[in-house]
Amino acid sequence: MTTTQHARSAQPVTERTAEQAVLIVHGSDRTGIVAAISTVLARHRANIVSLDQxxxxxxxGAFFQRTVFSRPDLKAALPQLEKDLQEQLATGFGLTYALREVATAKRVAIFASKADHCLLDLLWRHQRGELPITVSMVISNHTDTADEVRSFGIPFFHVPSPAGPDKSAAEAEHLKLLAGNVDFIVLARYMQIISGDFIDRVGVPIINIHHSFLPAFIGAGPYAKAKQRGVKLVGATAHYVTEDLDEGPIIEQDVVRVNHADTVAELQRRGADVERDVLSRAVLWHSQDRVIRHGNQTIVFAS
Amino acid sequence: MTTTQHARSAQPVTERTAEQAVLIVHGSDRTGIVAAISTVLARHRANIVSLDQxxxxxxxGAFFQRTVFSRPDLKAALPQLEKDLQEQLATGFGLTYALREVATAKRVAIFASKADHCLLDLLWRHQRGELPITVSMVISNHTDTADEVRSFGIPFFHVPSPAGPDKSAAEAEHLKLLAGNVDFIVLARYMQIISGDFIDRVGVPIINIHHSFLPAFIGAGPYAKAKQRGVKLVGATAHYVTEDLDEGPIIEQDVVRVNHADTVAELQRRGADVERDVLSRAVLWHSQDRVIRHGNQTIVFAS
Amino acid sequence: MTTTQHARSAQPVTERTAEQAVLIVHGSDRTGIVAAISTVLARHRANIVSLDQxxxxxxxGAFFQRTVFSRPDLKAALPQLEKDLQEQLATGFGLTYALREVATAKRVAIFASKADHCLLDLLWRHQRGELPITVSMVISNHTDTADEVRSFGIPFFHVPSPAGPDKSAAEAEHLKLLAGNVDFIVLARYMQIISGDFIDRVGVPIINIHHSFLPAFIGAGPYAKAKQRGVKLVGATAHYVTEDLDEGPIIEQDVVRVNHADTVAELQRRGADVERDVLSRAVLWHSQDRVIRHGNQTIVFAS
Amino acid sequence: MTTTQHARSAQPVTERTAEQAVLIVHGSDRTGIVAAISTVLARHRANIVSLDQxxxxxxxGAFFQRTVFSRPDLKAALPQLEKDLQEQLATGFGLTYALREVATAKRVAIFASKADHCLLDLLWRHQRGELPITVSMVISNHTDTADEVRSFGIPFFHVPSPAGPDKSAAEAEHLKLLAGNVDFIVLARYMQIISGDFIDRVGVPIINIHHSFLPAFIGAGPYAKAKQRGVKLVGATAHYVTEDLDEGPIIEQDVVRVNHADTVAELQRRGADVERDVLSRAVLWHSQDRVIRHGNQTIVFAS
Known part of the structure; x- marks a missing residue:
């Protein structure tokens, strides 16, 4: 059978990134942290490729650092390097850290409903090699996008959303699919409320795209509200999901100019472009460990 | 005495605009309005320079049209032309219209407090010939900008704002200064509440610049609120003043990118640039009759 | 066989646009043109929906007008209406005009090579109903995108480009495929030179997307040149194709911010987003008759 | 005599910046540089405030690092700290470095001609405390802006530009005024060619604002050329001056949207806003040591 099949391109591990790792450190600021980190790295003959602090x-106050370093035979050297970092940073300075080989792509599940523009844009970008992620699955409460998703070689699971406020059965099925399989979740215009219980139990970050410039137009129907208010720009906001609807830490935002002649449908059309751009930047930055949550805010060492 | 004195440049009446008039028409849409307007103009040998509809x-629905036309001996021709428009548009179609010679600059009073960036930007653009307005006066509840304003050759009036909620004495003085002297008012970061009574009695449009992307961060301290919420863009909004604070029809908005490292002071610095740009565009468009209020919205035939 | 098949959505003819037509008029300016046009329309009981002049x-100087009007039983009324316009505009004022029912979508052929981002973005926007066009065919000198294109239900023709400067055989095949089938052509990152002879013989407008902010970085390898020059923004330009490479009338341009750390590959990634956005706007505007060529420039009555 | 006099505000040395220094390091990359720098700083009990690498x-390849650090009693500690840096960085790694107390503002001379928008914008921003510079003098080949400049409390020197290509007499006078008094020069729409000889002899960086998006529209009359080409955006470019006109390393660029209806004068008006914004950012970043020249490019650790 000759079916249209997108190649499931894992992000190519280039010569450039094969021997690289990314280190995130945060905690209470004290004199000497940068020196401690860079000295451990230098002792292991790791060269710093980029450093944001x-x-x-x-x-x-609070201290945040993202360091990308490279070293021949990275994999072999990492265990001892991590042990030394642990001793210096966690034990010595009481800092939190995370270490990841750049070649190890984060695994993501994308949730979608009927609207496909954010979902397809992520799949396209991934296929083009723009996003260093592995798309483990797409979950939707509708079947509209099933064929399209599967043509990218990506598993599609249909989990209907029951009528009524109790989503626990659907969420239980979500948790079964996700368990052990993903490092973060993206809600690509997924039009269902996520319960606090789900957030707690799934245990991985969840990124949502809201179709307005938050905190303007929280909740449903933001484009209709924007038309009603007569704004001259409409926007989109990518944020981490918390229990408070549309109140989570903001990762990225952008806007586009509109005018009085634009209908609500036209605002949606223009806004859709902003939504997909903003979401793709948030996913890129999260997948590169460029985003650090800090209370209800984010530190973004953007590229 | 040699004091630094800016020339009080009225907008130069160029050869181009000397014989031009602008006609605004709005009301209920019906077939034939454009034909009626353009036929009257053609009959008077007026050439249409630009037309937005x-x-x-x-x-x-509702109909809006802005027409700029030119004609030799414009001044002599206008009375009869207006009579014909009156007959066709008001009597025939039940429309509202306004006719103004382009060479007749609108007269404005600018209200300011201590912050000078929006005030000075308007005065400086006016001096450069960018704004076709006559600045009749500047009114402030502080004296900080008095010398600077007067160096532009513009009258400055200090009307202190009394402590307490009752601003009626100050507003009475405002009304006395303004009566018959201005066609619109600009609040250039004027940090005082305007009463509904004042709005009613002054009888001319009032443009305010709010230092956020409305409807986000209504009220006082928007930059501190923006920092608190962790937004990635800050903005400014120019709108007509109504009794409801920050709820009036929006004329223009814009934003600028910020990030986690920006302090509230830095947000203010970046936002100040957006404020002056947005306000100057709103003033330009209003002074060129490009803005038509329609309920709580605006039609902006922007240049 | 169950193959993934995008529905070949013709742009839905909405109730709103079913009875609309668009009229483009241009020529030498004279007093009374607007009145003449609108009087003919009013006499035919056509209501003007929007008018740009x-x-x-x-x-x-030169006069340009775009008018959208609506009328019940449009199709029946058009022949006589056009006859009257012909008499008034062409005979009376010596103007050029074009009249098109909005429901009659323009037919386009898209030329592509290996890069798929502009091609797929157009197909996907078309599928979403954003572009009022009929995609008659895709022609490519490579086969990479064949399956993807056909999954949208659109014919794909592979016409290899011969080595050497003589492209006449390939162009002859292009002309055979296109003859009578298309109203305009889009070069969606088609990496082949188009001969002046082809432009003459094909007889329809050709829109190209150039991957730089013209006139900067004319010709091949603009991103490498941009990196070399150290610019802080990269851009894209959609323009009509003329015999002079990259010198045709510009329809639309945009840019995106880059910095010193961006490699040429990163400039390409960022620029690709601008390319697809700029091209889609140019195609939208062209397909809505919003673009009028005037010498080496364009009048764009943008939405 | 009561003359209008702007206070000559030196940038206030805040509590925050009083004990801070900025260190720029660049040269050939080797493993261990970050560790060496941060270890010297830690040994001196200096806390790193921000670090860009x-x-x-x-x-x-080439290595670039900007480090801001703070320390109580900074001034007393600097000599020994610098000695240690010298030993580690210059002697040990063969790197180039520069160390500056943040409280020590760079001294600048601004060159202007008749156009005042870039000049006044810099003086305003400086007065508002936005630019950490000392404006030592303004030099102009015209006297138009003399009173305005002096009202800011800043010396104004009129050095007429002789007719003919030989500017050596004027340049000799420039050099006499500048010698020992400035750390960099800003050409704020100074419409005179700067000779290579002057660049060599003055010995400090020179920043120019060019009124186009370079490399488009090099040389004189860029707005007229932009109108002629029919571009849809106009821009401005701040760059370091080298002997090759408009070919020096670019610091910052930006653009603004224009359309077919904009005359050359309108392009100039819109472009003027971009020019002053771009120039002010370039001056801010240069004055904060955020810009490092590298061949014909710049590394900009932008705020």
Missing amino acids: YSDDPRG | YSDDPRG | YSDDPRG | YSDDPRG
Whole structure:
């Protein structure tokens, strides 16, 4: 059978990234942290490729650092390197850290409903090699996008959303599909409420795209509200999902110009372009460990 | 005494605009309005320089048209032309219209407080010949900008704002200064509440610049709220003032990118650039009769 | 056989646009043109939905007008209406005009090579109903995108490009495929030179997307040149194709911010988003008769 | 005599920046540089406030780092700290470095001609405390802006530009005024050619604002050329001045949307806003040591 089949391109591990790792460190700022990190790396003959550092208050606030480094025979060297970092950073400075080989792509599940523009844009970008992720599955409460998703070689699961407020059965099925299979979740215009219980139990970050410039137009129907208010720009916001609807830490936002002649449908058309762009940047940055949550805010070491 | 004195440049009446008039028409849409307007103009040998037209619903909604036309001996021809328009548009179609010679600049009073960036940007653009307005006066509840304003050759009036909620004495003085002298008012970061009574009695449009992307961050301290919420863009909104604070019809909005490292002071610095740009565009468009209010919205035939 | 098949959605003819036509008029400006056009329309009980007018010099330059009007029983009324327009505009004022029912979508052939981002974005927008066009065919000198294109239900023709400068055989095949079948052509990152002879013989407008902000970086390898020059923005330009490479009338341009850390590959990734956005706007505007060529420039009555 | 006099505000040295220094390091990349720098700083009990690092090729390219650090009693500690840096960085790694107390503002001379928008915008921003610079003087070949400049409390020197190509007498006078008094020069729409001889002898960086998006429209009259070409965006470029006109390393660029109806004068008006914004960002970043020249390119660690 000759069916149209997109190649399931894992992000190619280039010569450039094969021997690279990314290290995220955060905690209370103290003098000497950068020196401690870079000294451990230098001792292991790891060369720093890029380094972003931020302290929210130089006189004793919070400290954040993202370091990409490279080293021949990275895999062999990592265990001892991590042990030394553990000793220096966790034990010595009481910092939190995370270490990941760049070649190890994060695994994502994408949730969608009927609208396909954000979903397809992510799949396209992934296929083009723009997103260093593995798309483990797509889950939808509708079947509209099933064929399209599967043509990319990606599993599609249909989990209908029951009428009524109790989504526990559907969420239980979600949890069964996701367990052990994903590192984060993307809600690509998934039009269902996510329960606090689900957020707790799934245990991985969830990124949502909201179709307005938050905190303007929280909740349903933001384009209709925007038309009603007569705004001259409409926007989109990618944020981490928390129990409070549309109140989670913002990762990225953007806007596009509109005018009085634009109908609500036209606002949706223009906004759809912003939604897919904003979501793709948020997914890219999250997958590259460029986003650090800090309370209800984010530190974004954007590329 | 040699004092630094900006020339009080009225907008130069160029050869191009000397014989031009602008006609605004709005009301209920019916077939034949454009033909009626353009036929009157053609009969008076007036050439249409530009024409913008908008109907919010082609099957019987509201109709808006802005027409700029030119004619030799414009001034002499206008009375009869207006009489014919009156007959055709007001009597025939039941439309509202306004006719203005382009060479007749609108007169504006600018209200300011301590912050000078929006005020000075307007004065400086006016001096450069960018704004076809006459600045009749600047009114402030502080004296900080008095010398600077007067160096542009513009009268400055200090009307202190009394403590407490009752601003009626100050507003009475405002009304005395404004009466008969202005065609519209600009609040250039004027940090005082305007009463509904004042709005009613002053009888001319009032444009305000709010230092956020409305409807996000209504009220005081929007930059602090923006920092708190962790937004990735900050913006500004120019709108007509109504009794409901920050709820009036929006004329123009814009945003600028910020990030986690920006302090509230830095948001203010970046936002100040957006404020002055947005306000200057709103003032330009209003002064060129490009903005038509329609309920709580605006039709903007932007240049 | 169950193959993934995109529905070949013709742009839905909505109730709104079913009875609409668009009229383009241009020529030498004279007093009374707008009145003449709108009087003919009013006499035929056609209601003007939108009207854009521009004169490049109010004292005797070129005149351009785009008018959208609606009328019950449009199709029946059009022949007589066109006859009257012909008499008034062509005979009376010596103007050029074009009249098209909005429901009659323009037919387009898309030329592509290996890069698929512009091609797929057009097909996907068309499928979503964003572009009022009929995609008659895709022609490529490579076969990479064949399956993907056909999954949208659109014919794909592979016409290899011969080595050497003589493309006449391939162009002859192009002309055979296109003859009578298309109203315009889009070069969606088609990496082959188009001969002046082809432009003459094909007789329909050709839109190209150039991957730089023209006139910067004309010719091949613009992103490498941009990296070399150290620019801080990269862009894309949609233009009509003329015999002079990259010198045709510009329809639309846009840019995106880049920095020193971006490699040429990264510039290409960022630029690809701009290319597809700019091209889709140019195609939308062209398909809605919003673009009028005037010498080496365009009048764009953009939505 | 009461003359209008702007306070000559030096950038206020805030509590925050009083004890901070900025360190720029660049040269050939080697493993261990970050560790060496941060270890010297930690040994001196200096806390890193922000750190930006970039290597153009992780396998042996060029290395660039900007570090801001703070320390109580900074001034007393600097001599020994610098000695240690010298030993580690210059002697050990063969790197180039520069160290500056943040409280020590760079001194600038601004060159202007008749156009005042870029000049005044810099003076305003400086007065508002936005630019950490000391404006030592303004030099102009015209006297138009003399009063305005002096009202800011800044010395104004009129150095007429002689007719003919030989500017050596004027340049000699420039050099006399500048010698020992400035750390960099800004050409704020200064409409005179700068000779290679002057660039060599003045010995400080020179920043120019060009009124186009370079490399498009090099040389004189870029707005007229932009109108002629029919571009849909116009821009501005801030760059370091080299002997090759408009070919120096680009610091910052931006654009604004225009359309067919904009005259050359309108392009100039819209472009003027971009020019002053772009120039002010370039001056801010240069004054904060955020810009490192590297061949004909710049590394910009932008805020």
